Amino acid sequence: MTYNAKTFDYGEKVEAFRQIITNITGLSVVPINREKLPEYPYITFDYPNGGVPETWNNSRELEIFRFQITLNCYAEKPQESMQIANDIEVLLKDPKYHEQLRKAGIIVVDAVPNSITANDFTSLFSIYVQPVEVTLRLLRSYVSDFPRINSTDLGGHSNV
Secondary structure: OOOOOOOOOHHHHHHHHHHHHHHHHOOOEEEOOOOOOOOOOEEEEOOOOOOEEOOOOOOOOOEEEEEEEEEEEEEOOHHHHHHHHHHHHHHOOOHHHHHHHHHOOOEEEEEEEOOOOEEEOOOOOOEEEEEEEEEEEEEEOOOOOOOOOOOOOOOOOOOO
16 A cells, blocks of 8 residues: 655655756666666765745645755776766756746755765775765645634634
8 A cells, every 4th residue: 555645745746856867968868776786886875854834834834945965976997987976966957947947846956965975895895976966845845625713814813
């Protein structure tokens, strides 16, 4: 059984974002917890842990919020992982990709390669990873079927 979201479909937004990263790099972009990983080079991403509201509202209707996704650019050469991360950082701000993301309901707030590169699995292989922290802004467009009660409906009293 698959759960169908009633208020916001994170999977739809993450898939649209994943597809743009694939278009930018031409590489496989897979969830970080995927059991079978593709050949190098490739990119992993983590799923966001909910969103942080940018505006406060007493309901969650039509709410602007943002969340971060970490992209990990894996390669067998350190310069290659850095080049992949750099392309992502620069091209996410390119008008072509910016417009594609906007059409999917996604705004890129920032994309910053992490200054730390890692040599994973050093005892077995020389594999390099360059993380890119991407902050996205989204709009939750959920609107309740039930009319909202406000202070005017209660005769001016706002302590509901």
